[in-house]
Amino acid sequence: MNARTARVTILVWLNLFRQAVMRDLQFRSQAWLHLFAGIGELIVGILPVLILTTYVRTDSARPEAAVLTVGVFAITTGLMDCFVTPGLRRFDSAIRKGELDLALVRPVPTFFYAVLRWIQPTELGRCVSGTAILVVAASTFDLGLGPEGVLAMIAWAFAGTIAYCAFWADLTLLAFWVRSIEPVNDLAAAWRGAGQYPRQFFPRTMQIVLVSFAPAALIGSFPAEQLLDPTAGLVLAPAVVLVSCSLTALIWQFGLVRYNSASS
């Protein structure tokens, strides 16, 4: 991508974001309801984790780790559901109805226009709730977090969000090969829920899956662990982003070759 295309892409994205905010301001009552529903989903997600934690009385499962996990998970999923997943959920339909043609002829990267142009600003309410949870947890448990831990958490939460979005996109891109694969979005959303539980509760094999192939732990429990105990090398975070994005780009290239434009 050259500098001009990058500039145009950023300008288009800013306009899309402005358009999304204007839409939510037009339909205010719906926007408020969706905001509350998003926070409600967060609460419904938190409760099973907190209920489970109340029954664990060993040192290995620290309650502060569980609460921090929930806070990080709220922020990362809020970002995903604002900027990425609305487009991924529409991708199957775009392939089936030939709407991808419209993205192909635009002077911006096709993947960007096909997937990232649907934005739901109300989902950012979850990021605010997640940040509040982190702040309250830090002061309640008197964690005394250092800048190193905060930096490690932010870096891994960012890398994890991109990696999980890439994993979700890999599943969605199956639409190039399989007809009507739209429910894989529900599968990706359901699997994502594993990230809000402390990692040590899962069996060993599952823990490996959750930080590699289907990286749900990277959007919740793993960054929260880094906040408390920053041990994993930060140099690995860019590698995670690079590998996951490369795989998605590869699948996208193969899929695009197969696309035969349903509308033309």
Place this chain on the structure above:
Amino acid sequence: MSAHTARRAGSVLRSLVGQELQMIAQYRWWLVAMQASVVAVPLISLLVWRGAMANGAEPPVTRDYLTTYLVLVSLVTMLTSSWTARFLAESIRLGHLNAWLVRPCSTHLAAVANNVSEKLAKLATLLPLVAILAVPFHRDIELPAHPGRWLLFLWALIMGATMMFCFDVIVGSLAFWWDDVAAMDRFRQLAASFLSGALIPLSVMPAAWGPFLQVQPFGYAVAFPIETLLAPDVTTLGTGLAVQAAWVLLALVAARFVWVRGLRRYSGAGA
């Protein structure tokens, strides 16, 4: 309803179910992906709760109870679920309802046919997935052998499914008054997913919530049907069966009331 009307409705329903099944057969991958997502949540809960118990967690239920519950929950959730609200709301908003209002059978027959046929197709896909899920945990799964228990389970399932369908019709019918009911439907699904016991068994929730959990309706759609199989003594289920029947009756009356009141407001867009 006369015998002739009932026979005609039955005949239309059979035809609609056949049509729906043919259509669903065209979307096989849709079914597989959908059922995989249905199994994912209980699978995560199962692994995490068993892991927590291995780490010293002491919930108020046994490991066998928890395992059997979480293996069965995806099946029961699917069989009692309903998804007609947004389609009903759309047909009201766009005026597609007109086509059904002039027909000599219930307006909701198509939704019932869609619900029944999709559940039949989903059952065929979900059963093998649940069986695969059950294999690694088979030593901890305890199911009753008495056929009476399974009949009771079937009855509780039908009642739960009827209640959820009525709730769905109520939410969909709100489109007679509101342009968009998506957020309301999202709230209903949110409440149902947590309070029905689809995420975690109601019996592991805090004891202080007990009185509320026993009277709220959603628990009678998922947790209670499973309880008919897992309760150690069948005589303890009497109260639950009575409360479930009361909720079903109330849901039927409320759905009928909202639907009739809404129809009076309907102006038939597109007619």
